[in-house]
Amino acid sequence: MKTIMNRLTAKNILMLVISFVCMFFLTTASPFYEFNRSVDANTMYTVGKGLLHGLLPYKDLFDNRGPLIYLIHSLNAVFSYHSFTFIYVIESLLLFLDIAYINRILSMKLSARTAMLCSLLFIPLAFTSRIFYYGDLPEEYAMTFVLILTYSCIQYNWFEMPRRYYIVNGCFVAILFWIKYSLVIPWIVFFVYIGIACLLTKRFKQLFMIILDALIGFLSVTLPIIILYWSTGALKFLFNDYFYLNLTHYHVQNASLSYTLFKMEYPTFGFSHHLVIIRTIYYLMIALFICAIVRYMREAKMHDSNKVLLVLIVFIDILATYEVGGASFSYYLFACEPFLLFYLFELGLVVDKYLYNKKYVIWGLSVIALLGIFVTNRNYRTSMYVTKxxxxxxxxxxxxxxxxxxxxxxxxxxxxxxxxxxxxxxxxxxxxxxxxxxxxxxxxxxxxxxxxxxxxxxxxxxxxxxxxxxxxxxxxxxxxxxxxxxxxxxxxxxxxxxxxxxxx
CATH class of the missing domain: 3.40.50 (Rossmann fold)
Known part of the structure; x- marks a missing residue:
């Protein structure tokens, strides 16, 4: 309780309020919308309600997402049987964690005001209609967890990371694995890299402890799910529908690295990538993205091996998101949006250089940044206050x-x-x-x-x-x-x- 009270700083309370207000307009799960038009959200909710009536996902109600996402929507049905209010609260809390961790990362090198400005600018850039759709995405959980993973890679050298971080990341892997298994790519890179590094540096005892801690976190989430499906005779349905059918029957697509990069890096305005001028802009944005990462790695006070780890996480995640996801739906890339923080870092350097002493200008830009959600996200046009x-x-x-x-x-x-x-x-x-x-x-x-x-x-x-x-x-x-x-x-x-x- 004391730790929680210590975290209730004025800045954190402000970010929490901002998160609930912004998400009120961004996600159609919020009370601002009389109807949630997301077909995916309604599908997850219907399966989740089935749990309350003794119907198990896969065995009794077929869908191809992970079982945890239905449990979350089942909890929503407990709070409200005709709306998505609980989902709205979860999304708001996830957004709070997003901007809080972006603020932490940027505050390491930028002034407090500039870090806050860039953190708030993240919201309209990441939550665009082009990539966020109506909200209630499994990728929202991945976004938050990736930001926490990124922060831990920056804050601690891999060989000095507290044990609790491996337990927490083991939990993150399990949660995402049982929500949508294709979202665990960054953690595969993370644990494989650390495992190889431990072997090369002969840290065998540390490797054993890392594996043990990660397993503790992973199994704490996984075992209850396996026990539930085993005890109800539904384990074969779980593995057939969630794994086998997704791997063999879901859409398969091939996406080049450059296509995936510019789909992620410049989603805001919805221009067609077939136009030559726009394609040129996209490739310039890719170049800027790479330069921003290089600049950040030069500025950040990180061990060289951590820099390599972070770069691998960023580019392998972006490259593999479409391929492992199995289809080219643009919202898949929402899980990669945390990497926009490298753009924001570049912007922050410019702001600190030219506007450092102009605090009212920076706060004014922060307000404008927040209002940007009504430019990049058009969900509000479908609310009960806009349409009949x-x-x-x-x-x-x-x-x-x-x-x-x-x-x-x-x-x-x-x-x-x-x-x-x-x-x-x-x-x-x-x-x-x-x-x-x-x-x-x-x-x-x-x-x-x-x-x-x-x-x-x-x-x-x-x-x-x-x-x-x-x-x-x-x-x-x-x-x-x-x-x-x-x-x-x-x-x-x-x-x-x-x-x-x-x-x-």
Whole structure:
């Protein structure tokens, strides 16, 4: 308790307030939004609610994320069964840790005011609509943990790092591994590097203690999960759905290093990278990024081996994020956004050189930096204070379904659009949605659900170049009546129509 009270400094309280205020507008999980339009967030929430009703992820409800992310959303359902308020609180706390650790890192070489300015500028740069989408991302946990890992690599020489740091990092690996295993890349680099360094310097006892501490942290999170799935006979479903199917059936893509770099390094304005001028800017940003890292390594008071370790973590993580993630969704790179701190360090050097004594100018720039969230992130345009609820299919379709005693619903051939959330229902069939994964059994099961006619309501959507198969359309036309036909818009890259059907 005393340690906590000592950390409640004016600066930390300010950063905590700023985090809650900024996240209030940034994530659609916040109370500022009547509906969370994120299909991923609603999918995780529906599976999480299933836990409260005795349904296990993978065995009873199919999705291909890690089990811990569903537990987090299950806790959200305990606090609020129709909203994402608990998720908003978690995201706000993660943002607080983000800017707090960036501030710590930058304060090592920059003045206090400049470090705060750069820390606040991180928010609009990292949380853009292009890469943050609607929020509630597994990558948010990775961002915070990577910043803590980066701080520890800067603060301590690898051979002098306190034992508790290895235990904590072991916990971080386990948490991320059971949220989304592709996020553990920085820790693979970290532990492999330290292991090799210990062997080369004949620190065998220290290596043993590092392995022991890391295992303590990892197993403290992992064992309860394994025991739960083993005791319920669902262990084979966990390994098949979370590991095997992700590794063999999820999208596979190839991305060059330069493509991955400029996707991460310059996401803010959403320009097309196919334009020659814009591509030139991207490559200049890559060059600036490399120069910024070199400058930081020259300025930082770190052991040379720690500098090598940090550089390896940065570039291997950026390079491998797409490849290990299995697809080219831009939000995958949100976990790499902590490395923007090298840009911020370069900016801070300039500010300290020319504006060091102009504190009011620096604080004014800090306010402008925070207001930048309304420039780089456009989620606020979908809030209940900007758009009318009646323009939302979530509102209209939930209103119709909630009037019926039978709320049985089939979300047919696409991800969860939130109707389980806003009708206060939960899914009871394993393949309650159609995931972004090529899995024949899922498609066949969904068609069986539809043709069984056990659902009173069916919701289906389509867009240009994609619609239901002919036999599905014919079946719906024969046995169901289309009640509503409304437009959906997902992050400017997926527009189309979404229909609500009721059984005749």
């Amino acid at each position: 609820p009646s323009h939302s299919y979530q509102y209209e379709y939930s209103k119709i379904i909630n009037k019926s005693k039978d709320k049985s619903l089939l979300n047919y051939r696409f991800l969860d659009v939130g109707l389980y959330t806003y009708t206060g229902t939960y899914a009871k069939d394993r393949f309650f949605i159609r995931n972004n994964i090529s899995y024949k059994k899922m498609d066949e099961s969904q068609r069986e659900y539809l043709h069984s006619m056990k659902y009173k309501f069916v919701v289906a959507k389509y867009r240009k170049g994609w619609k239901l198969f002919k036999k599905d359309r014919e079946f719906l036309a024969k046995h169901y009546k289309r009640l509503r036909h409304m437009r959906f818009d997902y992050k400017d890259h997926s527009q189309g129509w979404i229909d609500l059907y009721v059984r005749k």
